Amino acid sequence: MRLTNKKINSSLLKKRNMIQVTNLSKTYTNGVRVLNIEHLEIPKGQSFGLVGNNGAGKTTFFSLLLDLIQPSSGHILNNTIQVNTSEAWKPFTAAFIDESFLIGYLTAEEYFYFIGDLRGQNKADVDALLAKHEEFFNGEILNSKKYLRDLSKGNMKKVGIIAALIGDPEVVILDEPFANLDPTTVNRLKKIIKELADDPNRTVLVSSHDLVHTVEVCNRIVALHLGEVVKDIQTSPETLKELEAFFAV
Amino acid sequence: MACFAILGTAVFFILEDEGLEPLAAINKFMIYYILFDLVIRYFLQKMPVTNIKPLLILPINRSTIVHYTLGKTTISFFNILHAFFFVPFTVVLLYKGYGYQAILWHLAMMALIYTNNFLNILVNSKNTVFYIALALLAALGASQYYNVFDITTYSKVFFQNMYDTNYWFLIAVLLVVGTYYSAYNYFKNRLNLDDGLAKKSEVAQTENFTWLDQFGTLGTFLKNDIRLLKRNKRSRTTLIMSFIFIFYGLLFFTQSIEAYDNPWMKVFAGIFVSGGFLFTFGQFVPSWDSAYYQLMMSQNIQYREYISSKWWLMVIGTVISTLIASFYLYFGLHTYLIIVAGAIFNIGVNSHLVMLGGAFVKTPIDLTTSKQAFGDKQAFNMKTMLISLPKMLVPMGLYTVGYYLISPNAGLVLVAAAGVLGFAFRNYVFDKIEKIYKSEKYATIAAYKQKN
Numbered sequence: 127m128r129l130t131n132k133k134i135n136s137s138l139l140k141k142r143n144m145i146q147v148t149n150l151s152k153t154y155t156n157g158v159r160v161l162n163i164e165h166l167e168i169p170k171g172q173s174f175g176l177v178g179n180n181g182a183g184k185t186t187f188f189s190l191l192l193d194l195i196q197p198s199s200g201h202i203l204n205n206t207i208q209v210n211t212s213e214a215w216k217p218f219t220a221a222f223i224d225e226s227f228l229i230g231y232l233t234a235e236e237y238f239y240f241i242g243d244l245r246g247q248n249k250a251d252v253d254a255l256l257a258k259h260e261e262f263f264n265g266e267i268l269n270s271k272k273y274l275r276d277l278s279k280g281n282m283k284k285v286g287i288i289a290a291l292i293g294d295p296e297v298v299i300l301d302e303p304f305a306n307l308d309p310t311t312v313n314r315l316k317k318i319i320k321e322l323a324d325d326p327n328r329t330v331l332v333s334s335h336d337l338v339h340t341v342e343v344c345n346r347i348v349a350l351h352l353g354e355v356v357k358d359i360q361t362s363p364e365t366l367k368e369l370e371a372f373f374a375v
Numbered sequence: 376m377a378c379f380a381i382l383g384t385a386v387f388f389i390l391e392d393e394g395l396e397p398l399a400a401i402n403k404f405m406i407y408y409i410l411f412d413l414v415i416r417y418f419l420q421k422m423p424v425t426n427i428k429p430l431l432i433l434p435i436n437r438s439t440i441v442h443y444t445l446g447k448t449t450i451s452f453f454n455i456l457h458a459f460f461f462v463p464f465t466v467v468l469l470y471k472g473y474g475y476q477a478i479l480w481h482l483a484m485m486a487l488i489y490t491n492n493f494l495n496i497l498v499n500s501k502n503t504v505f506y507i508a509l510a511l512l513a514a515l516g517a518s519q520y521y522n523v524f525d526i527t528t529y530s531k532v533f534f535q536n537m538y539d540t541n542y543w544f545l546i547a548v549l550l551v552v553g554t555y556y557s558a559y560n561y562f563k564n565r566l567n568l569d570d571g572l573a574k575k576s577e578v579a580q581t582e583n584f585t586w587l588d589q590f591g592t593l594g595t596f597l598k599n600d601i602r603l604l605k606r607n608k609r610s611r612t613t614l615i616m617s618f619i620f621i622f623y624g625l626l627f628f629t630q631s632i633e634a635y636d637n638p639w640m641k642v643f644a645g646i647f648v649s650g651g652f653l654f655t656f657g658q659f660v661p662s663w664d665s666a667y668y669q670l671m672m673s674q675n676i677q678y679r680e681y682i683s684s685k686w687w688l689m690v691i692g693t694v695i696s697t698l699i700a701s702f703y704l705y706f707g708l709h710t711y712l713i714i715v716a717g718a719i720f721n722i723g724v725n726s727h728l729v730m731l732g733g734a735f736v737k738t739p740i741d742l743t744t745s746k747q748a749f750g751d752k753q754a755f756n757m758k759t760m761l762i763s764l765p766k767m768l769v770p771m772g773l774y775t776v777g778y779y780l781i782s783p784n785a786g787l788v789l790v791a792a793a794g795v796l797g798f799a800f801r802n803y804v805f806d807k808i809e810k811i812y813k814s815e816k817y818a819t820i821a822a823y824k825q826k827n
Binding site: 192193194195196213216217219221223226227228229230231232233235236239240241243244245269270271272273275276 | 577578579580581582583592595598599602603606607666667668669670672673674675676742743816817820821824
């Protein structure tokens with residue numbers, strides 16, 4: 127076992143690290159430390175799954191990665207760019223965290239084109255991407271004559287996830303992408319994430335409560351508990367059992 | 376509220392001084408008071424449906440829920456406000472020996488106010504009723520102004536009878552009881568999530584505004600800002616308020632109020648007539664985007680273009696207001712030139728100051744309600760206050776100096792010149808705002824998250 131771990135580690139070293147976390151911690155003013163990661167490296171091209179219970183620090187980590195909150199100590203490098211001092215990581219990073227990433231008074235099309243404009247994509251580029259994911263939308267998104275604020279939670283999620291793919295970003299961050307989706311859409315989403323991860327230049331970060339889904343789409347899984355990394359495993363047939371044992375009550 | 380209380384006490388004596396019979400004068404215009412109240416209610420007062428949902432599954436009678444909810448609306452601000460006017464007024468009436476009928480009159484008036492309350496609830500979701508009330512208000516006002524038809528000759532009899540007779544007030548009471556029961560029945564039959572309590576959703580139409588594409592990123596933001604203004608209740612209220620501001624100047628230029636009849640107050644009016652939109656919209660940049668601020672902050676956004684887009688929107692708003700305000704030419708060319716000079720000053724100087732102030736405002740805006748549109752306490756902080764002062768005082772001072780030292784026209788030139796000078800600082804101010812956005816980023820995100 128030790129040998130195989132070593133083997134994998136050395137093979138990872140060959141690849142450049144996309145995300146590098148050093149001594150990262152987040153403590154709120156009331157003294158509660160919600161995240162404390164001493165060291166974490168995510169190589170380019172990896173599909174990285176983050177699992178943990180509520181309050182484990184998953185969203186906090188993603189928010190730090192997107193520089194939406196300030197780290198109490200340490201820093202994150204995204205493709206060698208320190209995220210809280212430079213904004214140069216924004217052009218190649220895309221995310222969907224929650225509904226606050228949607229603009230409620232736009233229709234889905236307007237929203238996609240707006241994001242496309244910001245990411246330097248023209249209408250045709252966006253249209254091509256939308257056409258590719260038509261099945262995922264299941265006919266409920268485009269031309270629905272609804273503003274995003276009036277869509278159901280699941281449909282909002284679909285819009286947000288696809289918007290995060292506009293402009294072929296090298297780093298894609300999805301927080302709880304499987305939540306609120308119907309079973310068919312979950313399977314379609316898994317397919318999309320796997321396809322994304324197949325590109326050796328793309329790093330995908332996914333968080334979830336659902337161990338089965340995460341194990342299925344990610345080749346590495348990190349479990350957080352109360353802000354600390356408690357498991358860091360390469361996905362193998364035994365992974366699910368190991369994780370289930372860990373979270374067993 | 377204090378305003379209403381003071382007005383309620385003072386109005387009697389003011390009208391008496393004017394040589395009018397106070398009660399008759401009030402009764403004459405009561406029809407407008409009531410109609411205007413209805414229009415205001417339509418904009419601002421909402422049936423508190425969200426509070427009903429959790430009650431539905433508890434073991435409480437449906438009728439109790441409806442009675443409770445309707446009862447709750449009776450103590451709403453929109454009803455209490457009127458009590459602040461009518462109670463002192465009635466007290467003065469009693470004091471002046473109008474007798475017990477004054478109380479009957481008071482009861483009738485409050486009953487009519489409550490009729491409005493329940494009527495508003497009843498028609499809450501129907502725009503047509505609102506437009507009828509608004510059209511009626513406008514038509515009656517206009518026809519009275521031009522002496523075509525004076526509704527008040529008839530309506531004043533109705534209101535006067537509330538006082539003159541002992542039984543007429545029962546009509547008002549019947550009205551309030553009638554509307555209450557209509558509202559009660561309406562809601563009792565529709566107390567389901569998919570009916571009376573359903574969220575209204577509009578039919579959305581994708582608008583691409585392709586003609587704005589030629590402006591690049593600026594166009595991208597402008598498109599969104601136009602949609603923002605068009606499609607949200609809160610921003611539409613802002614538009615209506617800016618429209619009302621255009622007529623604010625009438626108080627100043629008609630010489631109807633003595634205290635306003637001097638050069639500096641006219642400049643004050645000039646600033647407001649052209650800058651209504653600039654102030655009401657600009658003070659909440661970037662709060663307008665608070666609901667999706669996290670998205671904006673994680674996208675590759677050019678702050679400069681973002682700020683420019685808002686600035687252009689304010690410029691467009693100011694220009695349109697100034698054009699609409701051209702009816703002030705009726706009061707002479709100089710009057711209109713005061714407004715134009717005010718507009719130049721607004722665009723050149725105030726637009727920057729307003730946005731600078733807005734950068735410190737960390738109040739999230741809920742676009743879907745028009746509630747906080749008036750007097751948002753949190754939005755006023757010391758920094759914003761300090762930045763607001765020069766907006767009015769500088770042009771008022773400049774004009775007065777020019778007016779008395781040289782000539783009224785020289786005063787105008789001074790104000791306009793200051794505005795033009797302001798353009799020179801545009802880039803400097805935009806840089807400053809950009810820096811504030813960046814340095815306040817985490818605090819702003821955290822603040823905007825509070826209510827979302």
